Amino acid sequence: MRNIFYSSLIALIGIVLVGCSAEKYFNEGDKHYEYLRYSEAIASYEKGIKKDRNLEVLEKMGNAYYFMGKYEKAMELYEECMANKSAADKLNFYYARALMATGKTKEAKGYLTRYLLRHPNDVVAGMLLSSVNSINERYIDTSLFTLEKIPTDDFTGAFSAVEYRDGIVFSGEKEVFRGSKQSPWTGNSYLDLYYMEKDEDGNWLSPEILQGTINGKFHEGPASFSKSGDVVYFTRSNYFKRKMEISNEEENNLKIFIAKSEDGKWKHLEELPFNSDNYSCGHPALASDDKTLYFVSDMPGGYGGTDIYVTRFENGEWTKPENLGETVNTPGNEMFPYMHDDGILYFSSDAHNSMGGLDVFLTYEYNGRWMKPENLNYPLNSLKDDFSFVLSEDNTTGFVTSSRANKDELYEFKKNAPTFILYGRARKKDSFDPVAGVTVEITRGSDGKVITMTSDKDGKFEYQLDVEEEYHLLCTKIGCFTRTDKVSTKGKKYSENFYADFIVEEIELNKPIVLEDIFYDFDRWNIRPDAATELDKLVKLLKDNPTIHIEMGSHCDARGKDHYNQVLSDKRALAAVRYLIYKGIAADRLSWKGYGETVPRNQCVNGVKCSEEQHQENRRTEFKVTKL
Template sequence: MKLKKILFVILSLSLLAYVFIPSKLRSDDLGKANKYYEKYDYYYAIEIYERLMKKGGNLEVAEKLANSYRFTGNTIEAEKNYAKVLSYPNFNTINYLYYAEVLKQNAKYEEAKHYYLMYGEREPSQADKALRLANSCDMARMWANRPELNIVVTNEESLNSDQSDFSPVIYQDGLIFASDRFFTQTKANPKNNKVYGWTGNGYIKIYQAVHDPKAPKDVFKLSALPNYINKEFHNGPASISYDGKTLVFTKSGVRKIAGKKNKETTSHNTIYFSTFENNSWTEPQPFEYNNILEYSVQHPALNKEGNVMYFVSDMPGGYGGMDLYYSEKKDGKWTQPINCGSRVNTPEDEVFPYLRGDGKLYFSSRGHLTMGGLDIFEVEGEKSAWSEPRNLKTPINSSKDDFGITFFGDNQSGYFSSNRNGGKGLDDIYHFVQKPVDEVVLQVAGQVFDKAKQIPISGLKVFLYNKNTGKEDAAVSDENGAFVFYLDQESDYTLRGDLDKFFSRQEGEISTKGVKESTIYNVKFEVERAEEAYLVRLNNIYYDFDKYAIRKDAEPELMKVVEFMNKVGDVNVQMQAHTDSRGKADYNIQLSVKRANAARDYLMQQGVDKERLSARGFGKTQLLNLCADGVKCTEEEHQLNRRTEFKVIRINPVTANLPSPLIKY
């Protein structure tokens, strides 16, 4: 099956005019490939980069080939090529992050976790972000293994093509959706064969699907909206007002090419309106706040009353990437857009909003904790006041991109789009229905609080151990400190918190034996946090080549360890020292032991009890990068491996009794 493109990227960046290029490119010219790459014509750049890699390649070719596959949503090939990038010396450390991202989208959660942490090690300023992303891999794996059993998802095959079909909106006896299929191409009319150089597919157009009364219920009759709506370049996705009289849609901004008569190209995306009058759609009119030269406005969605429009933009003043905004219609005019706020928006992209009839807002995000790519989230509220986003989890969400959801009037069924594995084309439209729960559902619904401040703690890993099967699951608390586990019947469990950051541990027992009805076990963890413990865990000290003396730049970090151990009396710390790959293995073991002992001795000189300290040397057995024997690396890359880490190896836990079930349904 062909692989997928990342739609929100395509609709977010400035787009280029179509090009007529043969399907097979004969050039092996790196300069030509780079020109395609710089113009976002990744479909054509990939062909040349692939041939250059077969001839030997280099870091530049490998990196741009990997990026091209990532930009076009081919995470399988992107994974292969980022692995090649990491085999070259002097690669940019951002590639650790990109590699982790595609691994996560390929549901390789343990590997992704490893490379997120590698990125944090190499980029200390991003350590918190890297740790959060690494922890999210545990959550994603749990959600993938615990799908919502009462939600049934099926591919709407009669709507889908080999290309991308997405963002369905229910309309009359069918729906409207966007697609880049070559629906209208003919040999006699080559203008309809325009190819978009980013994907190699057609330009996005808006289509209407209605049920064919002469065919089975799940078969649709397809037609494109009129040409004055589906003009050149991209048109869609679209939204329909609840009264069915207003069509509002994304459209490529179009501008003249300087110095070329009658030549046009696309620019930042815009929003247009059309109304249904006299049994047809009117000529589209632009949104007052379009700005084709500076930023995009796109992905519009109207509320039930039609007087508030939510949309996506990268206009100045946002939180980063694409943000959700709203505008109100007053006296026939739309007001200045206002950002929807930090509850929904993040430094990453929030895209594809949808307003359900009951007022709930749905959107897709990469910035909130996701299963891999874009995930669909739900919030309650309005304008810029919203609840914490709730991830819809599996089976609505997957490790791939999930977006463009819409509901029927019952609020229990509808459609969404996804590029998940097993589809018919690139992005497919899926039908979903939420059915009544007939079976017993057992769940732990917990929340983590800072004991001193009485505020929720996000990013804490919580473990659930099944005593009957020996299986251990992990979850990560969300922005509200919440975490969820599903339980098996007739089983005994131990629930405990993470030991890496929190040194007053709660641990308790849960049993589902004898429970015959669906039950939610409410659990509250109150933990005491030692901030310095976080520093001890992540801030290492480094050494000069073939030396074990403590450097001046290491002393401040060692003093943080001293301060931490003075504050947290129930911990022992082990110094774990490492070398780079140069030199013989036995010698490196001896050198690393000397380095660990030097760090231990320094702490003892500062008054730390020697009984609370231990030292261990690992030599070159635990490298943080690919600088192994025979690999050419910079001195900076080798120094990353010459380090001493501080690991808490013993605490005196505090055991807490968990409450009995509080909620039943």
């Protein structure tokens, strides 16, 4: 259900006009539409358009259906309007919004782009386009949450489940017969607070309405309980002791009330001091200290439709509410805050790159500043509205509300740890030929546990890594160079595959092995940055194989005198050895030799004209194992 802050909670009073002409029905519908009584507005409009299919009225009907969560019907009306060349330009925005709600994000992009070309300063439209462009990011890891719907078949809508005693309390509405008291927004009953718990087999029992004065004639919405469970903060329409209060705009706004449990019933209702008859306050969320309260309001001075505020109980009274600021709040709607014991704030927003409707986000305060909100992604979030996220103390289970099945319903979720798989491969150097029988030791950093395995006939091995761990990999085969690697899952929130590619190379004494990318500038012997990168690989190889001794050999091109090149190559080989020593390799494992221009790799010898690239190929460094 779209725009939950209003659609689920506001009870408005208006004057019903009776007439027979299309204009009278349109005027009647406009009155209802202006005061957000969408179900009544549609009923009046329907009577009028039978006589006159007025374009402006059809557009308002589309909006009314959209806010009631009937997106397909809204799209049908928008399309009829857009077929008319005189249709309002804003319809591109409305239609795109409905397309996003039904999963047609690619189509929505075109309409939003077209609209923004003419209205580049429309912040909300810009946010929706950003959401469309980033939609694939929302599916980065679809295994992090497992959702199971809670059976509430007797309700036309149920939302905002919170833990209470051995079960949950939620807000729900039911279908009512004509003549009964109806919510003018949806045509269903007003919202009440219900309690539901599981039986011994884990099955949910039938909900029971909360007893006492907590449920009244109009809307009661999201609730939040103290740690002891005997104090509740809840949202309700602005009425008290049977009296409905109306704002200057003839609206009945929302207020936050407090009640206390006595003899199994909720009594002693009081409203909080920062409420107002002229703006709404709702969606209370009490922090674990029982003294900090987060809530939602459209009070003046905010950033958009609804913002999140915080107030604290100090010296026997609630402090002046503070807006959480523009990092959290946007020109869109931020709603349904929930502060977990670990200091993470969860809330829902139709901005912040959502999937199109309300999405659940998280943020936290660091050094007095709120961090950029993070989308919890699919499958917790969907293309429809997802909100009222609460997390149990075990940090792995909780509840969320979603309209993904075309009405607001309660879901129980399990938070799964990300999965990390290591895929390894052993292959011969300079080829993809697999090597079987390679021993791989995987050492876990937290406790030093060693897991040993061998590569199969395809040279492969596989291992599932733990979360928040570091691993050291050791790959060995008799007569071959040992190779090592490191893998870490620390700080990673999403499932990921890791790949280890081990090169298996036999150790042959006195066989030159060219370090392909170690080059020198003409007439120079200093180690260039690109050469240092390659020498670092040799450093690792020597550390992985601490029993081998090597000789570094350096070669020059044919330019210059033979004696000079001999001296230059000796300096280059020595420079490489000094670099290895600097990187921690013992000097007694290293020797060097300059070969001058005596062993070219190509035809560029004295008297042969060659390019600079061909000469540079001969300016190279090699190593060979001299001792095991």
